[in-house]
Amino acid sequence: xxxxxxxxxxxxxxxxxxxxxxxxxxxxxxxxxxxxxxxxxxxxxxxxxxxxxxxxxxxxxxxxxxxxxxxxxxxxxxxxxxxxxxxxxxxxxxxxxxxxxxxxxxxxxxxxxxxxxxxxxxxxxxxxxxxxxxxxxxxxxxxxxxxxxxxxxxxxxxxxxxxxxxxxxxxxxxxxxxxxxxxxxxxxxxxxxxxxxxxxxxxxxxxxxxxxxxxxxxxxxxxxxxxxxxxxxxxxxxxxxxxxxxxxxxxxxxxxxxxxxxxxxxxxxxxxxxxxxxxxxxxxxxxxxxxxxxxxxxxxxxxxxxxxxxxxxxxxxxxxxxxxxxxxxxxxxxxxxxxxxxxxxxxxxxxxxxxxxxxxxxxxxxxxxxxxxxxxxxxxxxxxxxxxxxxxxxxxxxxxxxxxxxxxxxxxxxxxxxxxxxxxxxxxxxxx
Ligand code: SDX
Numbered sequence: 081x082x083x084x085x086x087x088x089x090x091x092x093x094x095x096x097x098x099x100x101x102x103x104x105x106x107x108x109x110x111x112x113x114x115x116x117x118x119x120x121x122x123x124x125x126x127x128x129x130x131x132x133x134x135x136x137x138x139x140x141x142x143x144x145x146x147x148x149x150x151x152x153x154x155x156x157x158x159x160x161x162x163x164x165x166x167x168x169x170x171x172x173x174x175x176x177x178x179x180x181x182x183x184x185x186x187x188x189x190x191x192x193x194x195x196x197x198x199x200x201x202x203x204x205x206x207x208x209x210x211x212x213x214x215x216x217x218x219x220x221x222x223x224x225x226x227x228x229x230x231x232x233x234x235x236x237x238x239x240x241x242x243x244x245x246x247x248x249x250x251x252x253x254x255x256x257x258x259x260x261x262x263x264x265x266x267x268x269x270x271x272x273x274x275x276x277x278x279x280x281x282x283x284x285x286x287x288x289x290x291x292x293x294x295x296x297x298x299x300x301x302x303x304x305x306x307x308x309x310x311x312x313x314x315x316x317x318x319x320x321x322x323x324x325x326x327x328x329x330x331x332x333x334x335x336x337x338x339x340x341x342x343x344x345x346x347x348x349x350x351x352x353x354x355x356x357x358x359x360x361x362x363x364x365x366x367x368x369x370x371x372x373x374x375x376x377x378x379x380x381x382x383x384x385x386x387x388x389x390x391x392x393x394x395x396x397x398x399x400x401x402x403x404x405x406x407x408x409x410x411x412x413x414x415x416x417x418x419x420x421x422x423x424x425x426x427x428x429x430x431x432x433x434x435x436x437x438x439x440x441x442x443x444x445x446x447x448x449x450x451x452x453x454x455x456x457x458x459x460x461x462x463x464x465x466x467x468x469x470x471x472x473x474x475x476x477x478x479x480x481x482x483x484x485x486x487x488x489x490x491x492x493x494x495x496x497x498x499x500x501x502x503x504x505x506x507x508x509x510x511x512x
Contacts, residue, residue, distance in 0.1 A: 086111050090120055106141050123494045130389075133314075135322065136485065139172055139477055140313045147393035147442075151311060152176060160400045165306040165470075166190060166276050169248055172311055172477040173241075193249035194270035194279065196257075197227045204261045213258035213465045214343045220254050221247075222336035232330035234483055243331040244476040251472040252276070255465045256283030262461065277303035280469070285457060297411040298456055301404050305452065308397040308445060309467050311474025313390070317341040317348065321475045322482045326491040331479060338475045339468050345384065348471070350446035351463040353384040355419065355454060363418075364425040371426075375435040385447030386430060392440035401448040408452050420451050 084101040097119045103109040110133045113124050126132045141150045149156040152171045159168055163177075170178045170186045178186060203220050224246075225232060231243035257267050260283075268283045278299045286292035312318070320341035324334040342348035361370050373381040388395055409417055427443055430436045453463050482488055 084109075088116065088120065090122070095120060104136070107143065117494075123496070125496055129314075129319070134319060134491075135314065135482065136487065137313070137478065137481060138175060139481060140311045140474075142313050142390050144388070144390035144392050147391055147396050149312070149396050156308065156396050157400060160304050160307050163307065164275075165303050165310070168307050168310050169473040172473050173244060173480070189245055190249045190276065191270075191272050191279075193246050194253050194272075196224075196250050196253050200224075200227065200254075201257075201267065204257060207261065209262065209264060211262065213255070213262050213461055214339065214349075214468070216258040216261065217254055217465055217468060218336055218339045218343070220258070221251070221339055222333055224250070225330045225332040228332065232332070234325070234328060234330065237484075240331070240480050240483065244480060247331065247335055247476050248473050251469045252280040253283060255462075255469045256280060258465060259284050259458075259462050263459075275299070275303075277306060281456075295411070297407065301408045301452060302456070304400065304404055305449060305466065306470040308400055309449075309470030311471070311477060314478075315347065315389075316344070317471065318475060318478050321479050323491040325479045325482055326488065328490075331476065334479055335472060335475050338471070342468055342471065343464055348446075348464045348467040350384045350444070351450040351453070351467060352460045354423075354446055355450040355460045355463070357384045358419045358422050358426075358451075361422055361426070364422055367422065367426050367429055371429060371433055371435075375433075383426070383430065383441070385443055385450075386436070387439070387441040388444045391442060391444065394442045395444040397445040398443045398447055401445060401452065402443075405448045405452050405455075408455055412455055414455050417451065417455065419454070423447065423451055 084103075085098040086101060087096050087098055089096040097115065099116065100112045101109050102112050116122055116124060124132075139151065141153075142148065151159060151168060152175055154163075154171070154177070159171075163171075166187050167178060167183060169190070170183065174182075200220060200223065203223055204216065207216050207219075228243065228246060231239045231246060233239045253270055260267050266288060268286045270279050271282055274282055274294070278294045281294065281299060281302055282292055314322070317338040321334045321338040324337040325331070329337075345353040357370075361367060370381070370383070373379045374383045374386075405420065409420060414420075427447070430441070430443075435441075449467075450460065450463050453466060454460065458466065
């Protein structure tokens, strides 16, 4: 069978080259441009990587046109309905769903690594009490590299798996500690008798003065929220983790870099920005004014929770999140949440607006998550922290895959230089 290629011709020199086309299991094929520099003495140009595949990966597949998301071939809708978060973690780390024995070993291992070194508590004391929990999480996660020297040799597959499991196990503990610290309440230790999502809710909301009762509807909603945020192909924070890892940095430092990238309001910080936006809109009567602002090219305002680099259809996670939102609000007896009322009305109006239709802007995963989390009692400053707890498994799985990829090189993009042509240095007393 003839190899599929594309021909690139430099019209100014007349030189042509054949570039191989590589095809994956699903999705768009790619043009392998690795020889373009040596053969044409040129680089490709793609700010924001709008049309660039940075790696091969088997973990997650997204079809932006159809609004589909799969992990290891399993659709996110099925995983959200039939799996649990630790099983999805196993799927991402190992590439297949676990057997019953593998699942119980994995659950046991994660449950028994949830405690952090007692000295880590003192890192929290150094933060101002009004520090943003993402600032705390970013700092303390990076600090883990100072405690776990036995799992920082990235060339050792056993140490890579130990570090991955430690990060999945300890991120909820650190996140809950950041929440407790910012609210001035004492830390709670993890409980091995509780499941992952239950344990996280317990560490966040239990107080020493009374027994904390796990609400099964909230625990199930939290587990689903974690599944929905687990991994999402080569998004900004995952690409940050891969780039940091490509230099050989230890896994804790790489995940801290991912947390920093996730914080931005265009990325994981959007769930916090959605709630702030709904609060600013204030009532359904104000929605047309804000839609107008979002359409206005001269107004930097954007509708947070709408739009996506890949999805040009509904984000499948947003659909599951919307159903979960109604369940949680019903369970909590919050029938007339004004923010939910605004969100539902905003979604309806936006989806009929020709600007949003033309730009293919649909609600994304962040649109509803904030409403659920607020109803559960989390402050908006904790929303992106929860996103980081869930995405840790995606980051470590992608980081592991990158290290195990024989094609792996240090990531070092080039540029189109638009600065000054060569100049001679003029001593300061001779300058105009
Ligand atoms: C996440 O990558 C991932 O997978 C991320 C994520 C994950 O799981 O890791 O899915 C999680 O980050 C979801 C996205 C959360 N962000 C937001 O909700 C912030 C609001 N959305 C936008 O900032 C924007 O849609 C992005 C950042 C999500 C995507 O931006 P792109 O792909 O760079 O697209 P763009 O900014 O070039 O927008 C295309 C057009 C522009 O108009 P034109 O320049 O073509 O005239 O659509 C407009 C934009 O102005 N547009 C919006 C809009 N989003 C895009 N206009 C109004 N409101 C919006 N929300």
